[in-house]
Amino acid sequence: MNEWEFETVSIHAGFDKDGVTGATSVPVYQTAAFAYDTAGELHDVFRGKKFGYVYSRIANPTVAALENKINAMEQGMGAVVTSSGMSAIATVVFTLTASGDRILASKSIFAGTVLFFNTICKKYGIHIDYIDITDTAAVRNSIGRNTKCIFAETIGNPRLDVSDVYALAEIAGGADIPLVLDSTVTTPYLFPSKKYGVAVVIHSMTKYLTGNGSSLGGVVVDLGNYDWRTTKIESFAPFIEKAGDMAFLVAARKHVVQNIGVNISPFNAFLQNLGTETLPLRMERHCANALELAEFLEKHPKVTAAHYPGLGGNPFRELARRQFDDRYGGMITLQLGTKEKCFHFIANLRLAKNLANLGDAKTLVIHPSSTIYGDFTDEEKKTFGVSVDLIRISVGLENIKDIINDFDRALREVD
Numbered sequence: 399m400n401e402w403e404f405e406t407v408s409i410h411a412g413f414d415k416d417g418v419t420g421a422t423s424v425p426v427y428q429t430a431a432f433a434y435d436t437a438g439e440l441h442d443v444f445r446g447k448k449f450g451y452v453y454s455r456i457a458n459p460t461v462a463a464l465e466n467k468i469n470a471m472e473q474g475m476g477a478v479v480t481s482s483g484m485s486a487i488a489t490v491v492f493t494l495t496a497s498g499d500r501i502l503a504s505k506s507i508f509a510g511t512v513l514f515f516n517t518i519c520k521k522y523g524i525h526i527d528y529i530d531i532t533d534t535a536a537v538r539n540s541i542g543r544n545t546k547c548i549f550a551e552t553i554g555n556p557r558l559d560v561s562d563v564y565a566l567a568e569i570a571g572g573a574d575i576p577l578v579l580d581s582t583v584t585t586p587y588l589f590p591s592k593k594y595g596v597a598v599v600i601h602s603m604t605k606y607l608t609g610n611g612s613s614l615g616g617v618v619v620d621l622g623n624y625d626w627r628t629t630k631i632e633s634f635a636p637f638i639e640k641a642g643d644m645a646f647l648v649a650a651r652k653h654v655v656q657n658i659g660v661n662i663s664p665f666n667a668f669l670q671n672l673g674t675e676t677l678p679l680r681m682e683r684h685c686a687n688a689l690e691l692a693e694f695l696e697k698h699p700k701v702t703a704a705h706y707p708g709l710g711g712n713p714f715r716e717l718a719r720r721q722f723d724d725r726y727g728g729m730i731t732l733q734l735g736t737k738e739k740c741f742h743f744i745a746n747l748r749l750a751k752n753l754a755n756l757g758d759a760k761t762l763v764i765h766p767s768s769t770i771y772g773d774f775t776d777e778e779k780k781t782f783g784v785s786v787d788l789i790r791i792s793v794g795l796e797n798i799k800d801i802i803n804d805f806d807r808a809l810r811e812v813d
């Protein structure tokens with residue numbers, strides 16, 4: 399499979415055809431359990447002596463097809479698909495850390511991740527040290543004895559700052575801890591995490607991987623860049639003994655996903671697998687539309703500031719150009735001066751939808767300060783780059799003329 403180019407992998411990897419019927423679309427095995435004729439057979443499958451499925455909280459063939467495809471896209475050691483992006487993040491955190499451990503995390507990350515870190519993790523004694531991920535010296539100096547991983551996003555949301563992933567991987571490698579990267583907004587298509595030395599990559603598949611806003615899902619991929627056998631994560635010892643190189647994946651699946659039960663429904667896995675077939679085509683269009691819209695908005699008289707890593711004056715443009723092969727993703731942020739103007743502008747839009755999602759075929763907008771970040775203090779909002787006059791845009795796949803016309807008209811009507 400490794401000889402195929404990305405576009406081909408997106409369509410063909412993970413599943414060939416059904417062995418009985420020849421169906422080329424992945425069958426939806428919508429079942430909780432799998433029956434065997436004899437007690438001996440089920441015993442063998444349970445003990446791992448014979449391949450087979452037992453119960454969908456442990457594994458399911460529809461989900462396995464999706465896991466194999468995402469793993470092929472990332473050229474990893476294996477993937478674990480979960481019920482959502484958040485459960486994928488929780489799976490990684492619970493696999494790597496125990497009470498008393500610390501995570502060094504970018505302060506410019508998805509709000510849901512911050513809430514998970516600041517509530518559940520805190521409650522169970524896992525401490526998060528937030529840093530400016532673009533300050534690599536600070537990252538290096540902030541790794542302590544109990545730091546068990548570095549956690550970053552490729553492009554921070556909504557600050558749109560870009561992580562220098564190669565530098566972060568080097569720092570993590572020097573400290574012998576894994577670099578965990580949430581690459582949701584860049585997807586495996588825009589960013590080859592393995593090549594950059596990332597240990598574990600996470601995607602919320604709800605977004606671009608599915609691409610149509612139809613269902614939630616998440617995935618964790620071990621890229622094989624980190625040697626778990628030398629890790630200082632104490633709980634790994636039994637897994638290393640049993641599974642060697644596969645220790646992380648076995649620990650994540652058997653220790654966390656199976657015990658907490660954050661499994662995806664087979665039907666959702668089916669929808670997400672369908673979505674991934676067109677990921678490369680869609681990402682090209684998202685990026686092209688976003689660049690054109692950002693260039694339009696930057697010059698618009700009603701816009702105070704437009705932020706997009708692909709814009710000429712953007713401080714992250716050169717780094718983004720190198721890392722994402724001259725493409726800059728589908729997210730733009732906009733400042734309009736006041737909250738009232740933002741609300742007025744959103745009310746004026748006819749095409750773009752006002753909702754809390756991203757990576758949809760449809761163009762989406764949201765006012766983060768009053769919605770996603772509603773529970774944060776003003777001080778915290780400032781840290782996360784969420785000003786009261788900020789609008790986040792997820793640029794969709796519509797004809798760019800219609801998108802620009804919608805924004806232009808809605809802006810002109812703002813006084």
Ligand SMILES: *Cc1c(COP(=O)(O)O)cnc(C)c1O
Binds near residue numbers: 482510551580602603
């Ligand atoms: C949406 C998102 C998540 C969470 O994913 P869900 O599927 O909504 O649980 C995590 N990280 C990033 C960057 C996201 O955009």
